[in-house]
Amino acid sequence: MAIATDRIRLSDVAQVAGVSVATASKALNGTGRMTLETRERIKQIAADLGFRPNAMARALISQRSFTVGLLTNDTYGRFTLPVMAGVSEALVDEGVSVFLCGIEDDPALGRVHVDAMLDKQVDGIILSGKRIDKRLPVDLSEISVPIVYVFTEAPDDAVSLVSDDAQGAHEAVEWLVSIGRRRLVHVTGPKSFASVRERAGAFTQVAGESAEILYGSWSEAWGHSAVDQLCSAETDLPDGIFCGNDQIARGVVDALRERHIAVPRDVSVVGFDNWEIVSAATRPPLTSVDMNLKALGREAGRLILELSGGRHVEPGIRKLPCKLVVRESCGGAAPA
């Protein structure tokens, strides 16, 4: 019934059972001295009334609340929802639920939600953001529950998980080389992003110092402009373009097609993110680097369980591997 508002209290159970609140409490918590029959009768009444033993009573026994809080400033969900799915997957068999709170970039909202999580005595808090070089606007330095950071900047002594941008970029560029591409260009986002610098560094390592890098924005429009630039340059057109994200790659592919340059015959294009809404809808669909965000989430869930079980987890940044997802925009066969 959607409009009922009364909560069954322990006192209601006690009243129906004809015992004191203390006795009812002991019966349900498995403590105190009473006959098995009395205990079972009280439990049955509680079940019939729909009484739910409160979180505190359970936590007092196990010192665990079977809840993990997930805080994010990623209100679009692009990064955090796959992470959340992974955390859930890791925890559901332990009977642990994940509660997500969105804090936008508002420290006051952060405070309210962290307080709410601590109030509910979560077993741990996972912080998840939308870039690896920005902190969420919350101060958790005084907090005594375990904390794991995923895909966001973390204090030095924290347990933190990010995807390995450099390794992912390496794989992408090596794939272009392996299918015979030699004139490589990297079209990417703003240099102010750490992930841009990581990916660009890996690109240069594989493609060489002379291979051009064009920095711009994270948009399709930038992909179009970059192709404009490349086509009006004196030099030969590249035969392989590694893009900093899928939106840029989509712009690049569309701009090439509109100039009657065939993808992948004339130019191979690789994206980054493997964001299906973009990568799968591109014509042809994009080969792209997947950051394995769900795997990051699973590992975060595992580490939070370790920590909340009182086990030691070495602090520091853990980098998890990315995976190249091959579609049609490069040509060549899928890697073994």
Place this chain on the structure above:
Amino acid sequence: MAIATDRIRLSDVAQVAGVSVATASKALNGTGRMTLETRERIKQIAADLGFRPNAMARALISQRSFTVGLLTNDTYGRFTLPVMAGVSEALVDEGVSVFLCGIEDDPALGRVHVDAMLDKQVDGIILSGKRIDKRLPVDLSEISVPIVYVFTEAPDDAVSLVSDDAQGAHEAVEWLVSIGRRRLVHVTGPKSFASVRERAGAFTQVAGESAEILYGSWSEAWGHSAVDQLCSAETDLPDGIFCGNDQIARGVVDALRERHIAVPRDVSVVGFDNWEIVSAATRPPLTSVDMNLKALGREAGRLILELSGGRHVEPGIRKLPCKLVVRESCGGAAPA
């Protein structure tokens, strides 16, 4: 400190204060008999240690936990995250936090998370989905906390909020008529969706029984195929195409451009959803119907507060208006 795992317990506070656990509890709950000085001293020690009074103790006083649960099967976040942002906005000033749990389409997961929410004694549960004619796989019929349904199918006696698809579609088609378009076509998703039937019904009301409706999938690829069909038909090309979502509209716009049919000069195109990643990146950017999901969320938050405050809310489906967002794909000036 991310790796600390000990939780400060009431017994720690009591020990440091040199009082019994019961006295410490009473001091912090504002009950019992003791000097003001003792009470303040214990409170100060609790604050210094970072002890957090448990949720139950607070709930016992206010009968409210200041938490609302949000359950969703929308793991992509397309619909639920804007709803969540709205709920948060409505509740944050009341000091209420929203906890989101993702249940995919798994009844077992639904059960675990609903139990966790009830354990935490949430003041209410909001259910949110990804279509208005499917139920989430959870049975809440026996649950006594207030429930509000948003953007998902609900039982008859429930409080439920959806966007007004028919009104939104009406506005879109009337807008096409108001800028002089006469040969109108509707290209939309699968007829099995209630929202498709609602939007199509509104289209026919405005455009007339003879105006063609093409049903397909929710994809860009279907937008391309639909333009193929329209161009190979014997009849004149339409001069206004109302699309069932933005992805279809993007496919339609791309397909028209590739046939050198100018949008909006020759054909006006309207989308539905106003999903910025698609609508703003289309060339030209799409005029689109926005379902005001954040406003749905705000209203859901307001209703949950009413219900958890014990006030009556009339059950039934509430339809909230959509809003036409005018960009360049139609031509004409923005409506007053």
